[in-house]
Amino acid sequence: MHEVGIANAILEAGQAEAARRSGAKLVRIGVRIGILSGVDSDALRFALTALKMDTELEEVEFEIQSSPRLNRCLDCGNEFESLLYSVPCLLCQSERITLAGGDELDLAYIELEEA
């Protein structure tokens, strides 16, 4: 729903990271979004593409990786992945599970072309 704001933040952050390595041209931005981040990858790609038009970022490409939900077992400490919903611990079957990841919304990398 707020993917345009997120997309804007991604473009700004990507541009700022590239600017710190002067002379290199930004060609790709890699983003990682968790399944619980509240961000839809299609809507995000649409927003990124719309926003880059007619700017100096017009040729930049995007890679959007999605990451699963990461659960941590409160009884045995095991960490394991699942989809949206938690499942009992795969090692000890405990249902005392806490959320350990899957809500990330990260700028993973940028790809630069040497000038």
Added chain:
Amino acid sequence: MMIVPVEKKVLSENQRIAATLRDRFRENGTLCLNLVSSPGSGKTTLLEHTLGSFQAGEKVAVLTGDLQTENDARRLAHFGFPVQQITTGTICHLDGKMIERSLERWALEDIDLLLIENVGNLVCPSSYDLGEDAKIALLSVTEGEDKPLKYPSMFAKAELLVLTKIDLLPYVPFNMEQARANARLVHPGMDIVELSCSTGEGFDNWLTWLQRRRETASMCACLTER
């Protein structure tokens, strides 16, 4: 071609502000709770009744967010506690900056409990940390028991689920057991209270939860000071 790992949060600016807010809440012994739900689940009504239950002199303050109007602040101002409306314009959530700006008008040392009523929306507010100690999700019985499954990220992050409007249960096909099971599928161990602000049924359970949460917070603060 050169790939440069960055590994930063996209919302790192909001994250930074939220961390600052969290530190300030800790230092001042302020418990901050962020209320989230769909529009119309009863956040404002719950807050009205909650403020109504407090003694005058309690150090409680409320920030309430909506796209437009001061209506909620007006409803909540009757109780004599400090209230500020945040109108977001077109923005579908509150963010750290909005909270920071509103708090410029208040001294945090005078606030033990800060209640934030987020914009009614089960999607976007889950991405924006406000520095709160806990999120509280509301779900009214007129909404359907599958809401936690449809909007898992919000329910996975909320410490407490408040099932509201239970006085309407005889009139709507809402399966309470299923709702609780769905919430715990998304968030095992989630605290759940059921209440009706109209009849007062279950309201004490909410106040008990709130009181316990306030005690835990002040206990943690003492431990940190040591």
